[in-house]
Amino acid sequence: MFGLAPTGYSDYYEVSARLEKRLGALGVDVAYTWSRTRDNRPGILSPDPADQLSPFPDGLAGGADWTVGQLDLDIPHRVVGGIEIRGGGTMAPRLGIRGRWRSGLGFTPGLPLGVDLNGDGSAANDPAPILGSIPGLSAALTAAGCTATGTFAVRNSCRADGVGALDVHVSIGLPTGTRPVRLVIDGFNLVVSSQGIVDRALVTIDPTQQLSTTTAGRLLIPLAVNPRFGKSLARIGEPRWIRVGLRLE
Numbered sequence: 001m002f003g004l005a006p007t008g009y010s011d012y013y014e015v016s017a018r019l020e021k022r023l024g025a026l027g028v029d030v031a032y033t034w035s036r037t038r039d040n041r042p043g044i045l046s047p048d049p050a051d052q053l054s055p056f057p058d059g060l061a062g063g064a065d066w067t068v069g070q071l072d073l074d075i076p077h078r079v080v081g082g083i084e085i086r087g088g089g090t091m092a093p094r095l096g097i098r099g100r101w102r103s104g105l106g107f108t109p110g111l112p113l114g115v116d117l118n119g120d121g122s123a124a125n126d127p128a129p130i131l132g133s134i135p136g137l138s139a140a141l142t143a144a145g146c147t148a149t150g151t152f153a154v155r156n157s158c159r160a161d162g163v164g165a166l167d168v169h170v171s172i173g174l175p176t177g178t179r180p181v182r183l184v185i186d187g188f189n190l191v192v193s194s195q196g197i198v199d200r201a202l203v204t205i206d207p208t209q210q211l212s213t214t215t216a217g218r219l220l221i222p223l224a225v226n227p228r229f230g231k232s233l234a235r236i237g238e239p240r241w242i243r244v245g246l247r248l249e
Contacts, residue, residue: 010039010071027084035078037071042108042155043125044072050122062150066127069155070106077103077162084169090180090249091173098167104160104195109146109153109202109229117221127153128202129223136225140202144230153202158230160198165238166191171247180249189238196232 014035021028043051054067082098109128116123130137131151141148146158168187173180202225209222 008039008041008067010037010041012037025086025088027086028082029084030081031079033078034076035074036076037074038069039071040065040067040069042067042069042072043122046124048122048124050120051124053120053122053125055118055120055122055125055127061127061152066152066155069157072106072156074106074156075103077101082167089173091175093170093172096169098169099164100167101162101164104162106156106159107198107200108155109141109144109158110200112201112204112226115205127155129153130202132223134203134223134225137203140225140229146230158200160195162193163195163238164193165189174246182247182249184243184245184247186243187240188243189240192238192240194235194237196235199226199228199231199233201226202229 012035014033016031016033018031019028041052042054046052054065056066059065059067079101080098082096084094084096086092086094109130110124111117111126111128114123115126117126129151130141130148130153138148141158144158147154148157166189168190169184170186171182171184173182203223204226206222206224208224211222212220214220
């Protein structure tokens with residue numbers, strides 16, 4: 001029997017600002033949060049512990065620890081803004097609209113799932129080489145908004161598109177006597193931007209070329225740029241749902 005439990009550290013910083021203002025029947029609420037999380041634990045979203053290991057034998061790429069980078073769940077920007085209109089009296093209707101937006105998740109340019117180029121037992125942790133004579137490599141990285149430095153792709157150096165949503169709140173007082181009761185209807189994600197599973201494979205093995213070996217005995221594998229890099233493999237979105245209830249005030 002054996003056990004494998006990668007450990008590491010996580011540094012988190014956050015700055016938030018909020019503005020609330022009411023002008024008669026109109027209320028405004030806006031909040032913004034900037035955060036940054038860096039750690040040395042890649043692959044924390046994978047159930048396979050092998051995917052959480054460094055893809056390099058000594059852990060270094062270009063003289064630096066490759067595992068150190070943005071957290072896989074790092075969301076640097078979050079914005080929430082809403083307005084509410086209230087009528088006069090305890091039974092008057094109220095209408096509120098709230099918009100939400102956040103940054104997309106980061107991802108590492110790599111190889112197709114199932115390709116274990118470095119032979120470390122994980123077919124999901126290999127970063128793509130970004131130096132060489134692969135046609136269209138720089139253009140593909142630029143189109144996906146990626147940062148390209150070094151010989152291999154930096155961990156989470158690309159980021160998916162941001163995600164936005166719109167919620168609506170409606171309530172009205174009910175004639176129930178001395179205890180105020182309101183009928184509340186909340187609609188969540190009535191308008192929402194679609195998300196997706198992003199194709200993270202920057203390069204693929206070129207089937208039109210053959211493997212070759214150098215005079216020093218090194219195996220050369222021909223690579224080609226994946227034309228679907230950075231694009232969605234499957235579109236998914238937050239569910240739209242409505243909540244109805246009663247509130248005692």
